[in-house]
Amino acid sequence: MKKIIIPIILIFVLSCTCTKKCVTSSLPKYDIPADNVFVFRCENDEFYTVHFQDDAAYLYHGYEVYKLQRAISASGARYSDGVNEFWNKGDMAMITIGDKSYQNCELVNPNERMIKDPMYYFWGMSNDPLWSLTIFDNEIAIFFDKKNKLYRFSSSSLEKTGEGEKVYNAQSDGHTVKIIITEKKCYDKKSNQTFPYHVKLNFDGKEYNGCGTSPK
Numbered sequence: 001m002k003k004i005i006i007p008i009i010l011i012f013v014l015s016c017t018c019t020k021k022c023v024t025s026s027l028p029k030y031d032i033p034a035d036n037v038f039v040f041r042c043e044n045d046e047f048y049t050v051h052f053q054d055d056a057a058y059l060y061h062g063y064e065v066y067k068l069q070r071a072i073s074a075s076g077a078r079y080s081d082g083v084n085e086f087w088n089k090g091d092m093a094m095i096t097i098g099d100k101s102y103q104n105c106e107l108v109n110p111n112e113r114m115i116k117d118p119m120y121y122f123w124g125m126s127n128d129p130l131w132s133l134t135i136f137d138n139e140i141a142i143f144f145d146k147k148n149k150l151y152r153f154s155s156s157s158l159e160k161t162g163e164g165e166k167v168y169n170a171q172s173d174g175h176t177v178k179i180i181i182t183e184k185k186c187y188d189k190k191s192n193q194t195f196p197y198h199v200k201l202n203f204d205g206k207e208y209n210g211c212g213t214s215p216k
Contacts, residue, residue, distance in 0.1 A: 012145070032033060037213065040093050042102035043152065048095055049123060050086060053191065057084050060123070060134065061097065126197035126210030127190035133179065133201065133212075139169055140177065142203065151203075152177055178202040186211035 038050045049060040057079035059066040065110055068079035076089030085096040093105040122135040130145035140153040156170035156177075168179040180200040187194050188211050195211035202208075 030203075035081075039108040039110055040095070040105040042095060042105040047101065047108075047121070048089070048093075048105065050088075051095075051125075057086050059095070059097075065132075066097065090112060122197075122212060122213030122214040124179075124181075124197070124200075124201070124210050125188075126208060127188060129208070131201070131210070133199070135168065135179070138168070140168065140179070142177065142201070151177070153177060175204055177204075183213060 022187045029131050040048045042048060051058040057068045059068055066081065066084045068081050068084060071078045071080040076087055078087045087094045091107040095102045096106055125132040131143060135141045138156050138158060142151045152174045153170035158169045158211045159167045161167060164183060166181045170177050182198045183196060184198050185194055186198040195213050197212040199212040
């Protein structure tokens with residue numbers, strides 16, 4: 001694998017100006033260019049997704065996203081917001097989030113099923129307009145960059161259609177969401193990446209289209 005150095009993981013994509021933590025809602029495909037989205041497995045089976053865009057790294061963990069700017073480093077690639085930090089060299093990374101520090105994060109090996117099911121962890125995004133979503137064990141987080149707003153759905157229903165699509169439906173705090181995931185190539189012009197899934201997001205009656213990826 002190439003060293004992760006800008007410009008190189010989903011996504012993505014956000015341009016929120018988080019100094020500490022931007023409340024939000026992260027995997028690379030493995031048969032399409034994984035130049036911008038990477039997933040690392042740290043101690044205690046903690047998974048972090050990193051998406052590189054321009055001179056920033058977006059670090060995703062559960063329902064949180066951190067925007068880290070490129071920082072000076074004697075070796076490897078380092079990104080920081082002054083509190084949180086991601087440092088990478090080769091297939092290894094060190095990650096610090098608040099008072100948590102992980103020294104031995106390893107790049108997820110695409111030849112190993114490190115996450116049980118492809119839909120157990122799914123990441124979707126679009127650059128026009130800027131939004132992203134994470135599906136983690138049927139819990140959904142959606143982030144709209146323009147509003148700098150995160151919407152969480154603690155549970156969702158999943159159905160599979162005859163066309164091979166996966167459809168998630170959820171409601172929370174007066175908001176409704178429907179996500180249709182289709183396994184077909186999806187090209188994102190801004191990041192110049194081709195993803196293995198097309199994502200159709202219907203949020204409160206408004207429809208958005210984007211691309212997505214999940215580990216296989």
